[in-house]
Amino acid sequence: MFRRRLLKRTAIFLAGSLAFPYVSQIYPPLDLDLMLVFFGVLFFVALAIAVVLDRRSRNRRELELLKRVYSGFIPLPWILAATLLVNGKLDSQKNLAYYPTTVDSRYNMPGIVRGTRRLFVHSWREGQKIERLAVDFDDYDRFRAGDLVVVGVEPGALGIPWYYGVYRR
Missing domain, CATH: 2.40.50 (OB fold (Dihydrolipoamide Acetyltransferase, E2P))
Known part of the structure; x- marks a missing residue:
């Protein structure tokens, strides 16, 4: 049950991870390269946490703290993409x-x-x-x-x- 929810959450995270680079091309910020590096670090940290969560769940070990940390990473790509979109769209x-x-x-x-x-x-x-x-x-x-x-x-x-x-x- 947990692994199925983890897979769904990871799919939401990955969809947001595809949305962020796409939106960054519509309204490209001046510091785009720095933002992409930050996003890449965030992406791989979140995926590493997901892999650790999966391994710990197989071994029936404590997951609660890592689950909460990983849940905090899930909306971040969507928030960053929405920030860039709103920043450009609402600009006069x-x-x-x-x-x-x-x-x-x-x-x-x-x-x-x-x-x-x-x-x-x-x-x-x-x-x-x-x-x-x-x-x-x-x-x-x-x-x-x-x-x-x-x-x-x-x-x-x-x-x-x-x-x-x-x-x-």
């Missing part, structure tokens, strides 16, 4: 800011479904040297290292700045 177009910068380099990692394309541009924010912008295939092919560009950034309804677009200067 009035606050759009444009920052002139230069393309430093590009990065393309082909994937099975979409892959990852990044433009590395000189940062306009204090404390940052480079901004990694998640771009689509067209923007990736349009710009080369050394191109002068303008980056549109929205502040985000929840305070998470997200990348709106990149244009030629």
Whole structure:
């Protein structure tokens, strides 16, 4: 009985884990790479707890504390995905800011479904040297290292700045 519930909860967690990267492409935050690393750590910690729970249940050992910890991890991907979606969806177009910068380099990692394309541009924010912008295939092919560009950034309804677009200067 417990293992069936664990499997259902893990399925809910995995569905949320698929939703988060998808939503992060709709309204990509400026610090997307850092968020994906955080999410990856969270994902593997939760799966490790699920494996430990399964093994302990087979051996008829104490589960209560780990069950509660794992239950706390289940909604996190959904909460993070909803946060990014609300941050971009409720943001008004009035606050759009444009920052002139230069393309430093590009990065393309082909994937099975979409892959990852990044433009590395000189940062306009204090404390940052480079901004990694998640771009689509067209923007990736349009710009080369050394191109002068303008980056549109929205502040985000929840305070998470997200990348709106990149244009030629």
